Amino acid sequence: MAAPSRAQDDIEQKVNDLLGKMTLEEKVGQLNMVSNGPLLRWDDLSSGRAGAVLNFNNAQDIARAQAAARQSRLKIPLLFGLDILHGFRTQFPLPLGEAAAFNPRLSRLASEWAAREASYIGVQWTFAPMADLSRDSRWGRIVEGFGEDPYLGSVLTAARVEGFRKGGLATATKHFAGYGAPQGGRDYDTTYIPRAEMYDTYLPPFRAAVEAGSESFMAAFNALNGVPSTANPWLQTEVLRRQWGFDGFITSDWAGIKELIGHGVAADGAEAARKAILAGVDMDMMGDLYIRHLPDEVRAGRVPESVVDEAARRVLRTKMRLGLFDRPDADPTHVDSVFPSPEARAAARDVARETLVLLQNRNDVLPIPATARSVAVVGPLADAPQDQFGPHGARGHAQDTVSILEGIRRRAAGAGLQVRYAPGCDLFCRSQDRLPEALEAARASDMVIAVFGEPVDLSGEAASRAHMVLNGHQAEILKALAATGKPVALVIVGGRPLELGKLTDLIPAILMAWYPGSEGGTAVADILFGDVSPSGKLPVSWPRTVGQLPLYYNRLPTGRPTLEHNRFTLKYVDEAITPLYPFGWGLSYTRFTYTDPAILKQRLRAGEVLEVAVTVTNAGARAGQEVVQLYTRDPIASRSRPLRELKAFEKIALAPGEAKRVILRVPVDSLGFHQDDGTYRVEEGAIQVFVGGNSLAEQVGEVSILETIIRPGSGQRASASTLAQ
Numbered sequence: 001m002a003a004p005s006r007a008q009d010d011i012e013q014k015v016n017d018l019l020g021k022m023t024l025e026e027k028v029g030q031l032n033m034v035s036n037g038p039l040l041r042w043d044d045l046s047s048g049r050a051g052a053v054l055n056f057n058n059a060q061d062i063a064r065a066q067a068a069a070r071q072s073r074l075k076i077p078l079l080f081g082l083d084i085l086h087g088f089r090t091q092f093p094l095p096l097g098e099a100a101a102f103n104p105r106l107s108r109l110a111s112e113w114a115a116r117e118a119s120y121i122g123v124q125w126t127f128a129p130m131a132d133l134s135r136d137s138r139w140g141r142i143v144e145g146f147g148e149d150p151y152l153g154s155v156l157t158a159a160r161v162e163g164f165r166k167g168g169l170a171t172a173t174k175h176f177a178g179y180g181a182p183q184g185g186r187d188y189d190t191t192y193i194p195r196a197e198m199y200d201t202y203l204p205p206f207r208a209a210v211e212a213g214s215e216s217f218m219a220a221f222n223a224l225n226g227v228p229s230t231a232n233p234w235l236q237t238e239v240l241r242r243q244w245g246f247d248g249f250i251t252s253d254w255a256g257i258k259e260l261i262g263h264g265v266a267a268d269g270a271e272a273a274r275k276a277i278l279a280g281v282d283m284d285m286m287g288d289l290y291i292r293h294l295p296d297e298v299r300a301g302r303v304p305e306s307v308v309d310e311a312a313r314r315v316l317r318t319k320m321r322l323g324l325f326d327r328p329d330a331d332p333t334h335v336d337s338v339f340p341s342p343e344a345r346a347a348a349r350d351v352a353r354e355t356l357v358l359l360q361n362r363n364d365v366l367p368i369p370a371t372a373r374s375v376a377v378v379g380p381l382a383d384a385p386q387d388q389f390g391p392h393g394a395r396g397h398a399q400d401t402v403s404i405l406e407g408i409r410r411r412a413a414g415a416g417l418q419v420r421y422a423p424g425c426d427l428f429c430r431s432q433d434r435l436p437e438a439l440e441a442a443r444a445s446d447m448v449i450a451v452f453g454e455p456v457d458l459s460g461e462a463a464s465r466a467h468m469v470l471n472g473h474q475a476e477i478l479k480a481l482a483a484t485g486k487p488v489a490l491v492i493v494g495g496r497p498l499e500l501g502k503l504t505d506l507i508p509a510i511l512m513a514w515y516p517g518s519e520g521g522t523a524v525a526d527i528l529f530g531d532v533s534p535s536g537k538l539p540v541s542w543p544r545t546v547g548q549l550p551l552y553y554n555r556l557p558t559g560r561p562t563l564e565h566n567r568f569t570l571k572y573v574d575e576a577i578t579p580l581y582p583f584g585w586g587l588s589y590t591r592f593t594y595t596d597p598a599i600l601k602q603r604l605r606a607g608e609v610l611e612v613a614v615t616v617t618n619a620g621a622r623a624g625q626e627v628v629q630l631y632t633r634d635p636i637a638s639r640s641r642p643l644r645e646l647k648a649f650e651k652i653a654l655a656p657g658e659a660k661r662v663i664l665r666v667p668v669d670s671l672g673f674h675q676d677d678g679t680y681r682v683e684e685g686a687i688q689v690f691v692g693g694n695s696l697a698e699q700v701g702e703v704s705i706l707e708t709i710i711r712p713g714s715g716q717r718a719s720a721s722t723l724a725q
């Protein structure tokens with residue numbers, strides 16, 4: 001942490017003065033967060049019994065609640081929090097989709113817009129970004145994060161924190177920690193992750209959030225290695241505060257403190273409150289336990305008053321840093337209907353275009369050829385604007401949204417192309433009754449754009465899936481469409497990779513659209529019609545079947561690597577061992593070649609930077625963007641190291657025929673791994689280097705690390721080359 005500045009000293013002084021005036025009850029009041037809704041007691045706001053609130057989403061209510069807080073004895077302003085993940089009124093693509101853009105500039109932009117709109121009506125604090133790494137797409141909340149890679153996750157989490165702040169929102173980085181690895185992919189279930197693996201894989205994005213200045217953290221619901229995260233001193237106090245120097249505050253998740261009783265580590269509310277605050281959780285979101293029990297716990301000597309003081313100090317410090325004591329209250333005349341503005345729409349479209357991943361495109365079925373005279377659009381998700389938002393749609397309105405059907409229609413009108421629409425089935429595809437009209441539309445048209453996938457109810461919190469197939473009768477409908485003999489392009493709307501089975505053989509072109517947001521329809525049309533080449537890359541390995549999960553590219557080697565003709569090697573007897581599409585995968589309408597790779601310096605010491613140059617050429621006839629990816633492997637170390645680890649990437653735009661020399665940089669100090677106590681080691685010896693357009697990239701050489709570097713209790717950092725973009 002940097003040395004305290006004058007301004008920080010002033011804040012500490014003011015916080016101490018204020019704390020000196022507060023009663024125990026008032027201090028505990030600052031640690032209580034309550035939700036708007038039928039259970040809200042307005043008295044709590046006007047009597048200093050609440051320090052923060054959530055779920056106020058319009059300026060009038062926010063102004064009224066703040067006015068109530070101003071009536072309390074010390075007039076301490078409330079902090080207004082809300083789940084703003086990917087937009088407020090203007091919906092940007094879901095975080096997992098946004099991650100597929102591999103573009104921190106766009107992540108910053110999307111978060112900035114979300115924050116600008118939400119802060120306009122008085123929201124001050126978002127419960128985002130979600131920094132939970134997940135290697136298991138059964139877990140519905142994978143959609144709220146960045147996927148399976150710690151480096152990508154670190155870069156994007158930092159970008160999101162910065163973007164939210166720029167747009168006017170403080171962040172609560174969540175869910176600390178290990179929430180993305182529940183057993184069986186079941187939301188809320190327990191997680192077992194060895195500490196070294198926590199440091200190497202699950203914690204780096206959180207650490208990146210601290211370094212980017214995230215003001216607060218949210219504890220996770222899950223138990224980590226048997227200790228619930230909400231009562232886990234190792235996570236909250238040892239790692240976050242002591243090792244990383246975080247001095248903001250930590251809130252529980254919704255009723256997370258009360259749930260310590262369910263976890264079986266507290267007999268009653270008083271014990272739950274005591275355990276949570278002693279572990280380092282400062283604020284109780286909708287548990288009502290701190291406010292009810294902490295004063296008595298202090299008076300009985302079971303919780304030192306200094307612990308409550310420190311928690312209240314962290315909350316007040318954050319409020320002062322955010323300027324809440326000085327800023328005017330929300331202007332009640334502000335309404336979110338001034339959005340989406342044309343600029344916000346343009347930004348949403350720019351982001352959405354880069355999130356679409358072209359998974360396959362046999363026979364160049366896409367883009368829609370200029371010779372086509374008509375197209376059949378089939379599938380309920382083509383005309384489901386609300387589902388385009390994905391979970392946490394905030395104040396997104398269906399009527400503000402360009403559906404995929406609408407986007408195609410508008411673009412087709414300009415091209416003189418006839419569009420026939422037939423949903424084929426209802427949103428959940430419960431029957432095939434409407435198949436005949438879809439087949440008729442297909443037969444009468446030159447090609448089919450099928451829009452299927454996962455309605456929003458099947459994604460997000462509490463939406464774990466044991467079956468990851470296209471639900472209902474979608475697969476049968478797609479097979480019937482393919483059997484018409486018309487070229488079919490499938491656009492998948494959804495929050496996770498889905499099991500595609502035989503469809504990958506039957507359907508030549510597949511485009512993953514995730515939940516693309518308010519401008520999803522225009523963005524999808526931009527890609528389908530070839531106005532823009534797809535440039536998204538998968539932030540998760542796409543499994544062939546659910547039985548392969550968890551599945552991730554950066555896995556460890558085994559003593560029995562897969563050999564096709566040897567049964568006693570790593571494999572399934574009934575399925576391939578590889579994913580259907582690997583991490584980092586995504587096609588374009590053009591082709592990129594990689595030539596002349598060069599490692600600029602072969603022998604490296606601590607503090608130096610591994611630099612790899614490569615020439616990337618657009619060898620096709622269309623403009624496009626490519627994500628140039630660098631992976632490393634430490635082939636011999638004191639502990640098994642992953643077969644590949646993403647260490648740097650850069651997204652570049654190339655005109656047809658254009659070539660660029662790209663230099664990717666990786667600090668030598670980030671080429672190591674952790675031990676259980678948090679010590680970080682970069683070991684002397686060889687590091688292999690791979691560069692290319694996905695995680696199957698070719699090896700381009702090897703460098704030697706000349707000395708072992710040991711850093712106590714620290715974590716991996718994102719490489720400067722990518723963060724600077």
Ligand code: BGC
Nearest residue numbers: 054083127174175253254461
């Ligand atoms: C979720 C959090 C969210 C909170 C408040 C919880 O159920 O786990 O991610 O921020 O609700 O809405």
